Amino acid sequence: MTEALAPAQPLAHQRVLFEDGLALDCGAVVAPLAVAYRTYGTLNAARSNAVLVCHALTGDQYVAERHPLTGKPGWWEAVVGPSLPIDTTRYFVICANVLGGCMGSSGPAEPKPDGSGLWGTDFPSVTIRDMVRAQKRLVEHLGIERLLAVVGGSMGGMQVLEWAATYPDMVVAAAPIATATYHSAQNIAFHEVGRAAIHGDPDWQGGRYWEDGRIPAKGLSVARMVAHITYLSEQALGRKFGRRLRGASALTFLEDVFEVESYLRHQGSTFVRRFDANSYLTITRAMDFFDLGAERGGDVAAAFRGTQTRFLVASFSSDWLFPTAESRAIVRALNAAAANVSFVEIATDKGHDAFLLDEPVFHRALGGFLRGAAERVGV
């Protein structure tokens, strides 16, 4: 598997440049700051109907439209669209590629300002809070003083929590979904496996693979494979594939024998065509660093004290990457801060990925939560 760098013609992402740049938690400044984004629906005259959607680790701003690289539907077309929970006939939906991403926002795959090539591993370490700061610049640029809601799952949910904690006056409603206030040791460990696979691929070339166009496809593919297992559940894998064979006639260890294997390999090989390895390193690190309580002296509730934001916390029963226990911890912290919070655990065997899938109970809860918030502010 040798993969060339994707298009010679870079995609023309819709984006805004902030020439003054952004100061990061690590002390570095990224200047100019590029934020690539997409919007759906129409901002009302009062500028009060904006919903910011935050994407997960390997997501991007193409929420509710065909993806320009893969040609596949947007990653949340089950949730964002006309008459859907995040109703684009009613709300103005914004989604930005995260800082450190590889779909047009400032990140390792973008050119360095000094013209010496791409950022690569010279791109500074970013945090979830840095991502949120970049989004805030975009939101202000769009003339929006207050968001009706910030919504996201997984790493998107981390951003939601950080938004509500850092800019409480800008967030009417917040829906952190399938997420946690910190990344667990087990999740850090799985990320580290992926990073070790990328670092171990000689085509990674110390991060300078963009110089000769050979990308660390094998390493990145292994990283995706192991991560993908954590997005599903044992039951979902059992139901989808069980022990079904691919019709291999002989006992062999050199080829895929079980359907689950070729499925995983397919996940790996398609991923490397759309995602940048250095971005993967940067963003997994940002998730690992995330610890909302540690930023506030160990007290998560302190992050939300006095908040007027309304919260919907949602988890999925078979999610073992961000188990329900971690959502309950969010709820406890919000309760301790006397915040307005409702909580729903969705019964499903689809694992972490359920937040992206057809889950009617979740969709009704999210839709109702947003309508309530909208009515409250007269949208």
Next chain:
Amino acid sequence: MTEALAPAQPLAHQRVLFEDGLALDCGAVVAPLAVAYRTYGTLNAARSNAVLVCHALTGDQYVAERHPLTGKPGWWEAVVGPSLPIDTTRYFVICANVLGGCMGSSGPAEPKPDGSGLWGTDFPSVTIRDMVRAQKRLVEHLGIERLLAVVGGSMGGMQVLEWAATYPDMVVAAAPIATATYHSAQNIAFHEVGRAAIHGDPDWQGGRYWEDGRIPAKGLSVARMVAHITYLSEQALGRKFGRRLRGASALTFLEDVFEVESYLRHQGSTFVRRFDANSYLTITRAMDFFDLGAERGGDVAAAFRGTQTRFLVASFSSDWLFPTAESRAIVRALNAAAANVSFVEIATDKGHDAFLLDEPVFHRALGGFLRGAAERVGV
């Protein structure tokens, strides 16, 4: 990380050669068949006190003594020894390196009979039943007609089940621990990640790395890292490491930041010094192939019908690699076969690895079970 092949002087493992070889499930014949083994304690005059211990994926025959390569204690010194549950003052304990292993039994790391180098990936695919067939040859060679007990955890437990199903008259008592009657789709998926990492390492060289001595250390290390996570539990990782930092002063993604990362990397780098990558491919495949029911028309109970063997099935509450539900399925099948079975689930947060660790309740259950079996046959 460049690793040389281990010792220029191969270890002189205690072993027996069967010149007529062994016919495998895949149709190939391995001839001669080498079975490397260790014994502890003394075989009594009636030859009725033999306990066969079956090792797990990366274990070997050095159960209760210093390991000749690593210098570390044997892998089950908590269980096998004087006055321990598998009491070497009372029982004659045998453990053989599995077929396909890399500690002296026939496998990819051994020379090919035709003198053309090592087996490497030319070593045929083996099954758990093939491993058991090889062990049976050893047991007969030692003059033992009937084993007092066969005991093992994880892949060792698969061998225990296969022993009881294939040679019921040779097994007085069987203790399958932290295991299952088949390998789940999720477990196959994790194995496939490891294999993809090995295959993707250019130093694997299509399996012929023994020719130039450069071993696929990075790929094998990644395989070990991901497997190691599955041997623990989220709670155990959280308790052992949590989010403790290694004292890294800056936000970085190029080095280990969290203690759990350097722990995992250490697990990977020490593993490659003692284990053969092609063996890892062979043995993980054998586990994936294991499906005791499928071999008997889908009916696991049929594997045990009419058995006189006494069973102890044991599971560990936080084991998510071989969850208690899978042990309960073994018990159900044994009950349906009207077998004599007792079952214990040990409450622990140590995950799958608990079967190797200090778990007094488990040790008392296993010790009592073996004493009961011994008294039954007058040992």
